[in-house]
Amino acid sequence: MRADAQKNYDTIVATATLVFTEKGMDAPLDEIATRADVGPGTLYRHFPTREDLIDAVIKSWIAQIEAAAHDAVLSDSPAREVLLSWFAEYVARISRNKGGPSKFTSAMSNPQSPIFSKCEVLREANERVLDRFRVEGVIRADIDSLEVCRIIGGVAMVADQTGLDELTTASMLGVVIDGLLTT
Amino acid sequence: MRADAQKNYDTIVATATLVFTEKGMDAPLDEIATRADVGPGTLYRHFPTREDLIDAVIKSWIAQIEAAAHDAVLSDSPAREVLLSWFAEYVARISRNKGGPSKFTSAMSNPQSPIFSKCEVLREANERVLDRFRVEGVIRADIDSLEVCRIIGGVAMVADQTGLDELTTASMLGVVIDGLLTT
DNA sequence: ACCTGAACACCGTTCAAGT
DNA sequence: ACCTGAACACCGTTCAAGT
Numbered sequence: 001m002r003a004d005a006q007k008n009y010d011t012i013v014a015t016a017t018l019v020f021t022e023k024g025m026d027a028p029l030d031e032i033a034t035r036a037d038v039g040p041g042t043l044y045r046h047f048p049t050r051e052d053l054i055d056a057v058i059k060s061w062i063a064q065i066e067a068a069a070h071d072a073v074l075s076d077s078p079a080r081e082v083l084l085s086w087f088a089e090y091v092a093r094i095s096r097n098k099g100g101p102s103k104f105t106s107a108m109s110n111p112q113s114p115i116f117s118k119c120e121v122l123r124e125a126n127e128r129v130l131d132r133f134r135v136e137g138v139i140r141a142d143i144d145s146l147e148v149c150r151i152i153g154g155v156a157m158v159a160d161q162t163g164l165d166e167l168t169t170a171s172m173l174g175v176v177i178d179g180l181l182t183t
Numbered sequence: 184m185r186a187d188a189q190k191n192y193d194t195i196v197a198t199a200t201l202v203f204t205e206k207g208m209d210a211p212l213d214e215i216a217t218r219a220d221v222g223p224g225t226l227y228r229h230f231p232t233r234e235d236l237i238d239a240v241i242k243s244w245i246a247q248i249e250a251a252a253h254d255a256v257l258s259d260s261p262a263r264e265v266l267l268s269w270f271a272e273y274v275a276r277i278s279r280n281k282g283g284p285s286k287f288t289s290a291m292s293n294p295q296s297p298i299f300s301k302c303e304v305l306r307e308a309n310e311r312v313l314d315r316f317r318v319e320g321v322i323r324a325d326i327d328s329l330e331v332c333r334i335i336g337g338v339a340m341v342a343d344q345t346g347l348d349e350l351t352t353a354s355m356l357g358v359v360i361d362g363l364l365t366t
Numbered sequence: 367a368c369c370t371g372a373a374c375a376c377c378g379t380t381c382a383a384g385t
Numbered sequence: 386a387c388c389t390g391a392a393c394a395c396c397g398t399t400c401a402a403g404t
Contacts, residue, residue, distance in 0.1 A: 005387060030377055039389045044379070102344065109345045143358060150345070151355050154337030161285065162292045162333070172334050175326060179362030188368060213396055222370045227398065 009046050011036045013056045024098030025054060051114040054103065062118045065093050069125035072132075079138045080177055086129050087173045088166070091156040094122065101160045105153030108146065123149050139180045151176055192229050194219045196239045203240060207281030212236070234297040237286065245301050248276050252308035255315075262321045263360055269312050270356045271349070274339040277305065284343045288336030291329065306332050322363045334359055 001009070015036035019027045029050065033043045047053040072086040094104045107113035108123060127145035134141050155176065159169045184192070198219035202210045212233065216226045230236040255269040277287045290296035291306060310328035317324050338359065342352045 002386060008388080028377060029379095040378080041380075041390075042388055045387075050378095102340075105341055106344050109347075140358075143354070147351070147355060147358075150341045150347075151338065151358060154339075154341040154355075155334065156337075157285075157340050158288055158333045158337040161289050164292075164333075168330070171326070172330060172337075175323075175330075175334060175359060175362035177362065179358035179360065185367060191369080211396060212398095223397080224371075224399075225369055228368075233397095 005046075008036075008038050008042055012038060012043055012046060012053070016053050017057050017060075020054075020057060020097045024100075025050075025103055026099045029053070049114060051103075051107070055115045055118060058115070058118055061096075062121055065090070065122060065125045068093075069128050072129045079133055079136070079183075080174075080181065083129075083133070083139075083177045083180070084170065084173060087152055087177065088170055090122070090126065090152055091159065091169060091173070094153070095156055095160050098160060101153055101156035105150060105157060108149055108153070126152075138183055140182055143180065148180070188229075191219075191221050191225055195221060195226055195229060195236070199236050200240050200243075203237075203280045207283075208233075208237060208286055209282045232297060234286075234290070238298045238301060241298070241301055244276075244279075245304055248273070248305060248308045251276075252311050255312045262316055262319070262366075263357075263364065266312075266316070266322075266360045266363070267353065267356060270335050270360065271353055273305070273309065273335055274342065274352060274356070277336070278339055278343050281343060284336055284339035288333060288340060291332055291336070309335075321366055323365055326363065331363070 012032065016032050019032050019035065023031075029043060030040065032053075033040045036043070043053075047056065068086065068089045072082050072089075075082045091101075094100050103115070104119055104122065107115045108119040110116060113119070123145050126149055130139065130145055130148060133139040152173070155169065155172045158164070159172075195215065199215050202215050202218065206214075212226060213223065215236075216223045219226070226236075230239065251269065251272045255265050255272075258265045274284075277283050286298070287302055287305065290298045291302040293299060296302070306328050309332055313322065313328055313331060316322040335356070338352065338355045341347070342355075
């Protein structure tokens with residue numbers, strides 16, 4: 001990539017990160033281009049779709065969720081407690097930017113999506129945590145990680161759209177967890 | 184209301200019903216005005232916001248949910264079975280038009296919304312069903328109907344956005360129900 | 367009192383002209 | 386090879402002019 005192209009690419013991603021934080025993942029691309037001091041065509045050349053841009057923005061932090069999953073796998077606290085903080089963590093990550101829960105949860109079921117592979121990282125982290133408890137026999141074995149991601153994603157979408165606080169969200173997650181536990 | 188105004192009002196609502204069915208509740212208002220043979224200003228005069236229009240459209244069927252709730256209250260099938268078909272019914276109603284789950288579930292937590300009172304009808308129907316099982320002691324008493332509407336609404340939103348089939352949706356509802364049951 | 371439709375604003379998307 | 390920005394399309398919203 002040419003030096004000026006690389007510079008524009010980096011500036012656009014940095015600006016998008018900022019604008020997504022301020023206004024959510026549905027923020028006008030126009031504003032991103034303007035604040036990055038590039039023409040709209042430049043943004044489109046680098047990122048043909050909004051999801052391509054989202055993909056570049058989340059690249060810097062999406063893998064961090066694996067550490068949280070790792071903690072959940074190793075923790076010796078009660079299952080319900082571990083799952084509650086793990087799911088809360090999951091929700092917090094995909095809700096980092098407004099509009100995130102909707103984007104991630106939809107893309108997870110769509111292999112064509114530019115951010116599908118990033119969603120797989122989320123799902124696999126979840127899979128690892130669920131696997132631990134499946135082995136221990138404390139949660140149902142007939143619900144796969146995709147389905148769990150969808151249900152938790154649904155809770156996150158409602159919380160995101162409605163602006164619910166963490167306590168209310170945790171209460172909803174508690175219901176889902178009780179539905180997963182066999183005990 | 185003047186005769187011509189009344190006629191326009193009725194035509195707009197009828198056309199909106201059609202367009203919402205075809206393209207969902209986020210369909211362009213423009214198309215509704217054009218197909219109803221009125222100017223955009225006429226649509227805005229009668230319905231200042233999209234939600235005002237939605238309110239008029241759903242008026243004709245929103246109360247039907249009470250009959251389904253009534254059936255659920257009287258049914259002598261096992262609780263899990265009754266709740267599953269009730270929640271499936273609830274999801275089907277709010278998913279009648281694409282984009283519906285998101286609209287209803289958001290408005291339910293916002294008393295300022297023009298469709299808030301319609302959402303109350305949904306919530307109260309749910310309340311009646313939940314009350315029956317609370318009295319019987321088969322479901323948790325610490326989760327109110329608003330919270331249940333939110334969780335089920337979240338499932339409906341995911342299903343709506345992702346285009347999930349009824350079986351997959353029912354499976355997710357099953358998890359939520361198991362989380363509500365005390366047995 | 368109500369309707370019309372031109373006009374404006376906003377935003378996504380394309381592409382001819384430039385470097 | 387890449388960038389610019391004018392231009393177009395689309396859609397929501399307003400309002401002066403009409404009936």
